[in-house]
Amino acid sequence: MTGYVMFRKDRLGRRGGGVILYIKESIQAYEIKLEKEAECEEAVWCNIVTGNSTLTVGLVYRSxxxxxxxxxxxxxxxxEVSKRVCIIMGDFNHGHIQWISLQSTGREVQEFLNLVQDSFLSQHVLEATRGEHVLDIVLTSQKEFVDNVKICEPLGCSDHNQIHFIIKVKGEGNRKIRYRKKFTKEDIRT
Structure with missing residues (x-):
């Protein structure tokens, strides 16, 4: 896509699949690798430079x-990523979590819900994204990062609805720059 930098991780051993994340060229971003025990088959991670800080963004597909x-x-x-300032999004295929009441069925789903809660992450998608289930989610380390979440019609031939939202972080334009004059002996005259 013109005007965007692409971060991708293709599915190994099979045709098709994988994850792809596009970030506007005007935003300073670079791909990162996680610890070996956290390196997922279908996940891509990058850091976005936002003023004087960094936001870690992850896109995950969980089959x-x-x-x-x-x-x-x-x-x-x-x-690992939840210890940083982060946004983690993707299709996690945990359709049996009731995100409003934070209830779930099944051991595996409960483990995921416990992980989200123990990592102090906020989940922002509360409406169904495929059929009657919330499969696609957006997790953040700070609740105020995401605003105006809208569930829209599927794109193309996808069977998942689109999720539109605003990420609210301070960018380069919000940085204060201070100028100071450097005084030397030559600047002081008596």
Whole structure:
């Protein structure tokens, strides 16, 4: 896409699939790698420079028939990234979580819900994104980062609804610059 930098991680061993994240060229961003035990098959992570700080953004796809090992890596990744200022989004295929009441069914789903709560992450998508389920979610380390979440019609032939939202972080334009004159002996005359 013209005007955007692409970050992607293709699905290995099969045709198609993977994740892709586009960030406007005008935003300073670079891909990062997580610790080995948190390196997921279908996840991409990058840092966005926002003024004097950095925002870690992650895009994750969690297959409904995921292996125990890969599921553990996703949990490790969320645990690692949640210690930073972050936004984690994607299709997690946990449709049995009632995000408003924070209830779930099943051990695996409850473990994920516990992880989100123990990591002090806020989940912003409260309406169904596929059928009657909330499969696609947006997690943030600070609740005020995300605003104006809207669930829209699917794009193209997708069976998932689009999620539109505003990320509210201070950018380069909000940075204060101070100028000081450097005084030397030559500047002081008597």
């Amino acid at each position: 409904p028939n995921i292996s125990i090992e890969e599921n553990e890596k996703i949990h490790n990744a969320i645990e």
